[in-house]
Amino acid sequence: MSEILVFIDHRNGSVAKTASELLTLARSLGEVHAIIAGTSSDLDAAVPAINKFGAQAITLLESDEINNHPSSAIARAIAEMAQSLSSKAILLPSTARGKEIAGRLAVRLESGIITDAINVSSELIATQSIFGGSTVVHSQVSKGIAIITIRPNSIEASESSASATINKVPISVSISAQITSREPAVRGARPELSEANVIVSGGRGTDGNFAPIEELADALGAAVGASRAATDAGWYPHSHQVGQTGKTVSPQLYIACGISGAIQHRAGMQTSKTIVVVNKDPEAPIFDIADFGVIGDLFSVAPQATAGIKARKG
Numbered sequence: 001m002s003e004i005l006v007f008i009d010h011r012n013g014s015v016a017k018t019a020s021e022l023l024t025l026a027r028s029l030g031e032v033h034a035i036i037a038g039t040s041s042d043l044d045a046a047v048p049a050i051n052k053f054g055a056q057a058i059t060l061l062e063s064d065e066i067n068n069h070p071s072s073a074i075a076r077a078i079a080e081m082a083q084s085l086s087s088k089a090i091l092l093p094s095t096a097r098g099k100e101i102a103g104r105l106a107v108r109l110e111s112g113i114i115t116d117a118i119n120v121s122s123e124l125i126a127t128q129s130i131f132g133g134s135t136v137v138h139s140q141v142s143k144g145i146a147i148i149t150i151r152p153n154s155i156e157a158s159e160s161s162a163s164a165t166i167n168k169v170p171i172s173v174s175i176s177a178q179i180t181s182r183e184p185a186v187r188g189a190r191p192e193l194s195e196a197n198v199i200v201s202g203g204r205g206t207d208g209n210f211a212p213i214e215e216l217a218d219a220l221g222a223a224v225g226a227s228r229a230a231t232d233a234g235w236y237p238h239s240h241q242v243g244q245t246g247k248t249v250s251p252q253l254y255i256a257c258g259i260s261g262a263i264q265h266r267a268g269m270q271t272s273k274t275i276v277v278v279n280k281d282p283e284a285p286i287f288d289i290a291d292f293g294v295i296g297d298l299f300s301v302a303p304q305a306t307a308g309i310k311a312r313k314g
Contacts, residue, residue: 002030002031002086002087002088002089003031003032003033003057003085003086003087003088004026004029004030004031004032004087004088004089005033005035005078005082005085005087005089005090005091006022006023006026006032006033006034006035006055006090006091006092007022007035007036007074007078007090007091007092007093007098007101008022008034008035008046009092009093009095009097009098010036010042010045010046016093016192017152017157017192017195018095018150018194018195019034019049019050019053019093020049020052020053021150021152021154021155021156021157022091022092022093022150022155023050023053023055023157024053024054024155024156024157024158024160025091025119025120025150025155026055027053027054027160028122029088029089029120029122029124030088030089031056031057032054032055032056032057033055033056033057033058033059033085033087034050034055034057034059034164035058035059035061035078035081036058036059036060036061037060037061037066037067037074037077038060038061038062038063038066038067039062039063039064040060040062040168042060043058043060043062043166043168046058047164047166050164051161051162051163051164052159052160052161053157053158053159053160053162054159054160054161054162055162055164056162056164056165057165057166057167058165058166058167059081059166059167059168059169060167060168060169061074061077061078061169061171062168062169062170062171063170063171063172066171071097071100071101071104072104075104075105075108076104076108077171078090078101078105079105079108079109082105082109082145083109087145088145088146089120089145089146089147089148090102090105090145090146090147090148091120091148091149091150092147092148092149092150093149093150093152094115094116094117094149094150094151094152094248095152095194099115099149102115102147102148102149105147106147109144109145109147110143110144111141111143111144111145111146111147112141112142112143112144112146112147113147113149114126114128114139114141114146114148114149115148115149116128116129116149116151116248117148117149117150117151118150118151118155118250118271119154119155120148120150123140124140124141124146124148125138125139125140126139126140129271131267134270151248151250152194152195152249152250153194153195153196153197153249153250153251153252154250189218190217190218190222190223190224191221191222191223192223193223193225193240193242193247193249194247194248194249196222196223196249196251197222197251197252197253198217198220198221198223198251198252198253198254198255199217199222199223199224199225199242199249199251199253199254199255199269199272200213200216200217200220200222200223200224200255200257201213201224201225201226201227201242201254201255201256201257201259201269202224202225202226202227202230202236202257202259202298203226203227203229203230203256203257203258203259203260203265204227204229204230204258204259204260205257205258205259205260205279205280205298206230206235206298208230208233208235209299210224210226210230210236212257212298212299212302212303212306213257213298213302215302215303215306216257216302216303216305216306216309219305219306219309219310219313220253220309222255223251224236224240225240225241225242225247225249225254225269226240226241226242227241227242227243227259227262227265228241228243228245228246228262231246242265242268242269243264243265243267243268243269244263244264244268245264246268247268248267248268248269248271249268249269249272250269250271250272250273251272251273252272252273252274253272253273253274253276254269254272254274254275254276255276255277255278256269256275256276256277256278256279256290257278257298257301257302258278258298259277259279259284259286260279260281260284260285260286261277261284261285261287261288261289262285265286266285266286274291274292275289275290275291275292276290276291276292276293276294277290277292277293277294278293278294278296278298278301278302279293279294279298280295280296280297280298
């Protein structure tokens with residue numbers, strides 16, 4: 001069976017939820033070969049989690065400097081591996097970094113690339129949900145090694161214990177471009193937006209007050225999102241924007257509070273499994289895609305929901 005290379009974008013020495021989904025999908029396509037870039041300590045922290053999801057092999061692209069350079073260094077190393085192993089496909093997360101590496105790989109390998117897939121068949125036919133979830137397309141790379149990025153929350157992760165062989169490949173970073181400074185993103189206790197199973201988002205209807213949104217999110221253990229109107233107004237950071245020009249999410253539960261439902265926003269969340277809408281305008285377009293809707297003021301509804309959730313928990 002051909003090897004499927006899976007790039008693991010580790011964070012703070014841990015394996016992200018997205019990686020468990022990639023490894024689960026890769027098991028259905030062939031023998032799983034996980035790749036991480038960094039130091040031996042990064043490898044030691046990642047191996048137990050990777051082994052839970054059935055990787056047959058793990059390769060560390062070992063360098064103290066590789067993550068302080070643009071993604072071209074990682075792409076070059078993965079391309080060399082893929083060619084030497086005659087790999088069938090390379091899977092990467094549909095994150096900013098994952099897509100950048102995928103694009104560079106496609107150029108180096110002269111291969112086709114598919115982004116934002118939500119599934120891949122054993123024949124490497126990718127399924128994509130486009131136009132805000134209104135259309136599903138199937139596509140296949142027709143030249144070279146298939147390079148496919150997978151949208152977070154599209155695959156249900158399932159464990160399959162294995163004991164992977166481990167290989168370390170020292171990487172020499174000799175490219176001219178280099179990151180001269182790095183400041184880690186400040187992360188709170190809430191889950192990462194693109195990986196969260198539950199998201200509570202606020203829009204123009206918040207009038208800049210996201211306190212009820214955050215309180216509801218914390219009660220649910222959810223991430224906080226925002227519409228473009230809210231981020232453009234400076235009410236919430238752009239890193240939390242959900243939509244066509246923001247992040248595309250597919251959580252199990254998406255709660256939209258005070259969001260009218262412009263097509264730009266819907267394109268980024270329409271594939272959510274369950275959509276709950278709170279809006280005082282009964283004609284708001286977002287009700288058209290809601291599974292459950294509440295016509296009411298979010299400043300009244302959201303606190304009541306938060307209180308009810310806390311009461312059930314406690």
